Amino acid sequence: MGPGKAELLTFISELGSISAAAKRMQMSYRRAWELVDVMNSCFDQPLVLSNVGGSHGGGAQLTEFGSQILANYHTILLKSQAASANELAFIAEHLKQSD
Amino acid sequence: MGPGKAELLTFISELGSISAAAKRMQMSYRRAWELVDVMNSCFDQPLVLSNVGGSHGGGAQLTEFGSQILANYHTILLKSQAASANELAFIAEHLKQSD
Known part of the structure; x- marks a missing residue:
């Protein structure tokens, strides 16, 4: 899991x-499917269920497990940022501004 | 900063x-130099000082600031992992074993 997969979910x-x-992520359909496949096959149960059918496919949704993993990911980011606030601030202070 | 740059430092x-x-990282000399250049130019002061000279170059060392950034990076990882231990354990439990 990283920012790209989390955003896709x-x-x-x-x-x-x-x-x-x-489309929203300006990513090819094929690439999005690859990422979903990777996620679904890395875990012991699927994160995304998709229904085949229709000209634009039959829709897709997160499983309860997928929602848990996504929530977990965001919690990890928040807790990590909070725990490392001093160290992140030190780095930010010393990064050159790009603008 | 990520695992590759931290390992290089x-x-x-x-x-x-x-x-x-x-050589130790099985990375080309050119690539290592590029990464050092990126790090030195992203921050407001250099992380690595190198001495030109000799057939294998004149050696290089971290500045005090470079050592601080590297220590910071490891501290961020440790604190982040500690803060997110429950969430990381949940993910690890549900990842398929690769062996």
Whole structure:
């Protein structure tokens, strides 16, 4: 799991469709499917269920497990940022501004 | 900063040489130099100082600031892992074993 996969799960959850999520992320449908396949095959149960059918596919949704993993991912980011606030601030202070 | 750059800094610090660090990481000398350049130019002061000279270059070492950034990076990882232990355990439980 990383930012790309988490964002894809978020959009699938919001839009109910892998193709719509891919379009929103300016990602090819094929690439989005690959990422979903990787996630579904890395875990012991699927994160995304898709229904075949229709000209734009039959929709997709996160499983309860997929929602748990996505929530977990965001919790890890938040807790990590909170726990490392001083160290992250030190780095940010010393990064050159890009603008 | 990510695992690759952190590892490179660690080996430069231990081996006193960018070329030796690159060799240890099975990375090209050119690539190692690029990563050092990126790090040195992203921050408001250099992380690595190198001395030109000799057939294998004149050695390199971390600045005090470079050591601070590297220590910071490891602290962030440790604190993040500790803060997210429950969430990371949940994910690990549900990842398929690769062996």
